[in-house]
Amino acid sequence: MATHEQAYSGVRSGRTRSGHGTTLVDYGREVEQEIAILEELVHNHDTLAGRYNPRWLAIKLLEEDQDIASKLVALSGTNAILAQARVSVAHLTDIYGDDVDTIIADRRYGWINGLVRESVRRSTADRLTVSDRIDRVVTNRVLGIPIFLALMWVVFKITTDVAAPFLDWMDGIIAGPITNWVVALVEIIGLKGSWLESLLVDGIIAGVGNVLVFVPVLMALYLALAILEDSGYMARAAFVMDRLMHALGLHGKSFLPMIVGFGCTVPALYATRTLENEKDRILTGLLVPFMSCGARLPVYVLFASVFFPRNSGGVIFALYLLGIVTAIVLGMVLKRTLFKSKEQSPFVMELPPYRMPTLKGIWFHMWERTGSFVRKAWTIILATSVVIWALLAIPIRGDGAFADTDVEHSLFAGVSQVAAPIFKPLGFGEWQATGSLLTGFVAKEVVVGSMAQVYGAEEIEDDAEPTTFLQDVGEIGVSFFEAAWDTIKSIPLVVGIDLFDAEEEPEPTALMAAVEQGFQASSGGHGPLAALSFMAFILLYTPCMVAVAAARQELGTKWMWFSIIGQLILAWVVSLLIFQGGVLLGIG
Amino acid sequence: MLKRVLAEIRNSRGPISLDELSRTLDVEPSALQGMIAHLVQMGHLRDDEAQASIAMSCSSSCGGKSCPGPGGCPFATKMPATYSLPLSDSPSDAPHKR
Numbered sequence: 001m002a003t004h005e006q007a008y009s010g011v012r013s014g015r016t017r018s019g020h021g022t023t024l025v026d027y028g029r030e031v032e033q034e035i036a037i038l039e040e041l042v043h044n045h046d047t048l049a050g051r052y053n054p055r056w057l058a059i060k061l062l063e064e065d066q067d068i069a070s071k072l073v074a075l076s077g078t079n080a081i082l083a084q085a086r087v088s089v090a091h092l093t094d095i096y097g098d099d100v101d102t103i104i105a106d107r108r109y110g111w112i113n114g115l116v117r118e119s120v121r122r123s124t125a126d127r128l129t130v131s132d133r134i135d136r137v138v139t140n141r142v143l144g145i146p147i148f149l150a151l152m153w154v155v156f157k158i159t160t161d162v163a164a165p166f167l168d169w170m171d172g173i174i175a176g177p178i179t180n181w182v183v184a185l186v187e188i189i190g191l192k193g194s195w196l197e198s199l200l201v202d203g204i205i206a207g208v209g210n211v212l213v214f215v216p217v218l219m220a221l222y223l224a225l226a227i228l229e230d231s232g233y234m235a236r237a238a239f240v241m242d243r244l245m246h247a248l249g250l251h252g253k254s255f256l257p258m259i260v261g262f263g264c265t266v267p268a269l270y271a272t273r274t275l276e277n278e279k280d281r282i283l284t285g286l287l288v289p290f291m292s293c294g295a296r297l298p299v300y301v302l303f304a305s306v307f308f309p310r311n312s313g314g315v316i317f318a319l320y321l322l323g324i325v326t327a328i329v330l331g332m333v334l335k336r337t338l339f340k341s342k343e344q345s346p347f348v349m350e351l352p353p354y355r356m357p358t359l360k361g362i363w364f365h366m367w368e369r370t371g372s373f374v375r376k377a378w379t380i381i382l383a384t385s386v387v388i389w390a391l392l393a394i395p396i397r398g399d400g401a402f403a404d405t406d407v408e409h410s411l412f413a414g415v416s417q418v419a420a421p422i423f424k425p426l427g428f429g430e431w432q433a434t435g436s437l438l439t440g441f442v443a444k445e446v447v448v449g450s451m452a453q454v455y456g457a458e459e460i461e462d463d464a465e466p467t468t469f470l471q472d473v474g475e476i477g478v479s480f481f482e483a484a485w486d487t488i489k490s491i492p493l494v495v496g497i498d499l500f501d502a503e504e505e506p507e508p509t510a511l512m513a514a515v516e517q518g519f520q521a522s523s524g525g526h527g528p529l530a531a532l533s534f535m536a537f538i539l540l541y542t543p544c545m546v547a548v549a550a551a552r553q554e555l556g557t558k559w560m561w562f563s564i565i566g567q568l569i570l571a572w573v574v575s576l577l578i579f580q581g582g583v584l585l586g587i588g
Numbered sequence: 589m590l591k592r593v594l595a596e597i598r599n600s601r602g603p604i605s606l607d608e609l610s611r612t613l614d615v616e617p618s619a620l621q622g623m624i625a626h627l628v629q630m631g632h633l634r635d636d637e638a639q640a641s642i643a644m645s646c647s648s649s650c651g652g653k654s655c656p657g658p659g660g661c662p663f664a665t666k667m668p669a670t671y672s673l674p675l676s677d678s679p680s681d682a683p684h685k686r
Contacts, residue, residue, distance in 0.1 A: 098591075120616075235667065246601070256670070260667070271667070274667075293663075345634075345673050347603055349668050350671075
């Protein structure tokens with residue numbers, strides 16, 4: 001058997017000891033010595049020498065390649081080689097304090113890198129791609145977060161201002177022709193004034209219809225998010241915010257699930273699985289629900305349009321920001337108390353190159369998400385609307401009958417009135433708002449529909465001129481083009497240019513008027529403050545039943561209850577601070 | 589070289605992008621991708637994307653009929669691939685073998 005020194009001298013001379021070609025990669029003195037010993041043994045083995053390149057086989061044995069080892073075991077006369085391989089591996093591990101395969105791979109990549117540097121000449125300008133140049137600004141440590149916030153602001157301006165004309169168009173169709181057609185149909189089948197008419201008009205149209213009105217708003221949100229995702233920006237936003245989270249002592253990877261939470265809390269909760277440490281995973285799972293999901297948007301749009309018509313985009317942006325800030329502050333508190341952990345796993349993020357989003361891709365994302373919302377309207381929202389209608393139809397006071405009672409005397413009002421005093425200090429202690437919050441536990445999409453039902457906000461114009469079916473269809477077509485033109489005129493609003501005349505301000509809908517009146521009354525004339533307080537509560541309390549189920553699955557029952565109770569307490573406290581603080585300071 | 593990659597990730601203050609790492613180490617991004625793939629294979633880095641893809645397909649537990657089912661949740665956002673240093677395994681004692 002050759003000595004280590006003899007073996008290595010053969011390598012350094014440019015040829016392996018056994019004469020099987022020039023070595024390309026020098027694995028270092030100690031490794032090469034062991035390679036040479038094994039190479040010699042392989043070379044002297046009758047079967048192996050003809051089947052494998054000795055150096056290659058020697059390296060594989062040092063790397064402890066299981067496939068190769070099993071093949072050698074099957075051959076006779078290989079015991080000495082395998083025994084030497086074990087000795088060599090132990091010897092090298094002892095010297096380097098690391099796996100031999102790591103040492104070999106390290107040298108191999110070092111050699112590759114050296115080769116590339118010696119053979120490829122590129123100027124600094126060549127090395128910077130367009131993506132690199134954009135990233136130098138977008139992921140800059142100073143500019144990254146302001147750019148992220150500015151883009152979020154643009155998203156909500158688009159969502160509110162640009163989508164508004166189609167929101168009015170949808171409202172016009174549902175409150176006008178569709179309601180009229182249903183009423184006419186009920187009359188034709190001779191059930192006018194029956195409970196069926198009440199169920200269809202007061203239950204399904206008021207409940208589901210008033211949610212579907214917000215489809216254009218959600219389409220606008222999903223359009224903007226799809227552009228940000230497909231362009232590659234969303235990954236940068238996660239990167240920039242992760243860096244902030246890390247700087248604040250939270251896990252850097254926490255913001256990845258949070259970004260998902262802007263769409264829906266449920267997949268965001270599942271996305272916490274990317275965190276390895278259990279404490280970080282549970283903590284992130286507790287914070288994810290504070291990211292405002294798309295389902296809450298209709299509530300914000302309704303209240304912002306009623307109480308802050310001139311700055312609705314800004315108000316919605318502030319709510320999303322409140323969610324992020326709440327999550328970060330709460331995360332910092334929990335990290336220093338219940339979730340103390342020094343373990344932080346550093347990570348590297350592979351940012352995709354920037355791409356020009358395709359129309360097909362954007363349309364696909366937008367349609368898939370809007371479709372999911374509409375499907376929910378026909379399942380969860382429809383079912384909830386029917387249940388709420390039934391609870392509103394059952395009288396518990398007064399002399400009304402089923403489906404013919406004042407909503408104030410209904411079972412729904414009775415139950416809601418029990419809980420209403422809890423919300424009185426928050427500015428919305430009336431049973432209608434309380435009842436809507438209770439239904440919001442099922443899904444946030446339901447809140448607006450519930451409000452339409454409890455406020456009895458259907459818009460049937462009894463004194464309006466009767467129209468024919470064809471006239472209605474024609475009107476829908478004409479109003480569609482008017483809405484499309486108004487949408488085009490709305491685009492400059494994003495940069496503060498208003499092309500609308502003052503007299504073009506849209507008339508408030510029946511629901512908007514009812515909500516304004518209700519909140520002004522319940523808050524003692526501080527309607528805008530009560531609205532802000534209500535929106536903050538919607539943002540911070542339990543997102544929906546499906547999210548609760550996901551939290552139970554991902555975090556366990558104990559943390560699910562911690563999450564539900566904690567969210568309710570936090571929502572109450574923040575809403576109280578907004579309302580009472582605003583009243584004390586004389587704002588609103 | 590691989591040790592330098594691991595050391596740079598370990599010593600980074602917060603997340604580090606592949607491009608930043610490539611510039612710091614003066615390594616071609618494509619070569620660095622290969623090194624990272626190798627480190628994942630050896631168990632020195634954890635491929636979080638594999639975990640994320642499980643997370644993104646929320647299947648039947650997400651809202652029942654409101655979700656499209658096999659296609660996955662439409663609200664799931666494609667997140668960038670991340671590779672973490674495993675918490676329990678330091679680069680010197682990773683047990684994984686091919």
